[in-house]
Amino acid sequence: MGRFLFGVHCHQPVGNFEWVIKKVTEISYKPFLETIGRFPEVKFTLHYSGILYEFFEKHWKEFFDLVGEMIERRQVEILSGGFYEPILPVIPEDDALEQLEMMNEYIEKRFGVKPRGIWLSERVWEPHLPSLLKKAGIEYTIVDEYHFTSCGWRVEDLTFPFITENNGDRICIFPISKTLRYLVPFREIDEVVNYIKGVEGCAILADDGEKFGSWPGTYDRVYKERWLERFLERLINEGIETSTFATALDDFPKKGPCYLPPASYEEMTEWCLPTEERERVEELKHDENLSKFIKGGFFRNFFVKYPEANQLHKRMIYVSERIKDKGKKYLFMGQCNCAYWHGIFGGLYLPHLRSAVYENLIRAEREENLNKKEVEVLDFDADGKIEVILTNENLKMFISPEDGGGIKELDFYPAPFNFMAVLTRRREAYHRFLGRSESFDGRKTIHEVITAKEKDLERYLRYDRERLLMFRDRENYRWVVEKNTVRLYGEKINKEYRLLPSGFEVKYEGEVETIIPVFLLSPGVEEHEHGIVFSENEKKIRMEITWEGVEEHSLEEIWTVSSSESGMERTFQGYLLHVRGRDLRVKILLRL
Structure with a gap:
């Protein structure tokens, strides 16, 4: 019989609603610690992101006493990690190291212990990481068994810590059992205990703490039906040894190299x-004989699949290269991973998370006084096309002359807010399952249930032919830049952007049919004879659009249908204004 290593990771995104974090705390974080705290014989390992530590400092100060008592009696080990839960391999190395050191220092100061291991955000591994982790004084991390099986290791061999290295920099890695991830707390306790007892070496589980109460159906199962309490009792009664990961690292022989x-x-x-x-991979994996040989992509592919995620990522890199000290905290908050990708969780599809990343990145620039008059010409987003960036005290515009002369980003420094944080509507693999309705009873993981949060979501499905950019035209432009003005010359139409103190002006020559997407967190619009006003009530800001030469216009709301841990849902993403006319003159002013 092996040893059971039990790790729990808890995190909430930067920008998540305070009421959500309070609710998850009440139905998951609190009862989990209170329950396991009654079983001091059961050793386990904990990780919390810095976002939660900062929340607990304000709203649940008893947390620190509760965890402190467990540390004192050597029941729990605390893991480090990037403080604001970044994907370490995709942020600049200096930022990654500073975020790790920030968390190390916090844990040492708050709990009086030096962390030996880290939680790797979303378990995103790249081969250079040992060098980074060694610089931060880290001895080990935890990844999935899939990391190993995808390069030939057998599942039955993955019950020990492994050694890996990069150019001589060594660390250890524990592989998480996928079987245990899907068993706990969803299956019957007998099945879980029998699996653990059948392992030689370490039965390794490290997974989201939210599955203990916050995931759909789990609160009743875990606490009302006492699943967690009965499971802990069984571990003790069956004589199953538990330990922290750090203790196992000391006690067990290490395998390697891997x-x-x-x-x-x-x-x-x-x-x-x-x-x-x-879709093809999901279908092929139904064949168990084939599934272990089928590999998907890796995290950076999100920047290819979703240009909006790429914009966020390159904006973060852009800010990191330019700031020094004052804006660092906001930069790090803007590196929180959740808005940079999309899977079973809303992530990129959630407007408040995208907006929070932009808000922090824009604020970081403002803190460093980088909102000064400037014109930059560069391939900002690594797509092989040149962008022109116009900046003044109040605005930053990212214009893409080679993408129909469209605006990719429109930042308003006083807010701070990006009015172009719109999400393009695109087909997703799970859309083919709309109409299915399954229930969450706490006996299946969120990965095994397909359902929708409301009926007839199909009526909200609409797909855009190309990425939504403000004033994107079907024209191949030649272009020149003069001070705060960009002039674009096409075969049928010409266009000119001119930056104003609190907005910009667009002048067209010729017959034009174009679009103006506008990002808002909640609906707010007022139309009038010569324009339209969009109001972002949460941020108390307005976009005032006036025009000349418009012969026809129409306005639609942008809705997306996306997956979430509780089922597919529709989300408001802003407005799409269609305008048609000749020799258009459009002025856009941004106001507090």
């Missing part, structure tokens, strides 16, 4: 694939 490819947990390697390829 070299893992870029990977995450198996589900994410499917989510990041293009929609058609994801």
Whole structure:
């Protein structure tokens, strides 16, 4: 009989609603610690993101006493990680190291212990990470068995810590059992206990703490039906040894060397694939003989699949390269991973998370006084096309002359807010399952249930032919830049952008049919004879659009249908204004 290693990771995104975090705390974080705290014989390992630590400092100060008592009696080990839960391999190395050191220092100061291991956000691994982790004084991390099986290791051999290295920099890795991830707390306790007892070495589980109360159906199962309490009792009664990961690292022989490819947990390697390829992989994996040989993509593929995620990522890199000290905290908050990808969780599809990333990145620039008059010409987003960035005290515009002369980003520094944080409507693999209705009873993981949060979501499905950009035209432009003005010359139409102190002006020559997407967190619009006003009530800001030469216009709401841990849902993403006319003159002013 082996040893059971039990790890729990808890995190909430930057920008999530306070009421959501309070609710998850009440139905998951609190009862979990209170329950396991009554079983001091059961050793386990905990990780919380810095977002939660900061929340607990304000709203649940007893948390620190509760965890402190467990540390004192050597029941629990605390893991480090990037403080604001970034994907470490995709942020600049200096930022990654600073975020790790920030968490190490916090844990040492708050709990009086030095962390030996880290939680790797979304278990996103790339082969260079040992060098980074060693610099941060980290001895080990935890990834999925899929990281190993995808390069030939057998599941039955993955019950010990492994050694890996990069250019001589060594760390250890524990592989998480996928079987245990799907068993706990969803299956019957006998099945879980029998599996653990059948393992030689370490039976390794480390997974989201939210599955203990917050995931649909789990509160009743875990606490009202006492699943967690009965499970802990069984571990003790069956004589199953438990320990922290750090203790196991000291006690067990290490295997090695192992070299893992870029990977995450198996589900994410499917989510990041293009929609058609994801569908094919999902179908092929029904064949158990084939599934272990089928590989998906890896995390950075999200930046290809979703140009909006790529915009966020390159905006973060852009800010990181330019700031020094004052804006660091906001930069790090803007590196929180959740808005940069989409899978079973809403992620990129959630407007408040995208907006929060932009808000923090824009604020970081403002803190460093980088909102000064400037014109930059560069391939900002690594798509092989040049962008022109116009900046003044109040605005930053990202214009893409080679993408129909469209605006990719429109930042308003006083707010701070990006009025172009719109999400393009695109087909997703799970759309083919709309109409299915299954229930969450706490006996299946969120990965095994397909359902929708409301009926007839099909009526909200609409797909855009290309990425939504403000004033994107079907024209191939030549272009020149002069001070705060960009002039574009096409075969049928010409266009000119001119930056104003609190907005910009667009002048067209010729017959024009174009679009103006506008990102808002909640609906707010007022039309009048010569224009339209969009109001973002939450941020108390307005976009005032006036025009000349418009012969016809129409306005539609942008809705998307996306997956979430509680089922498919529709989400308001802003407005799409269609305008048609000749020799258009459009002025857009942004106001508090």
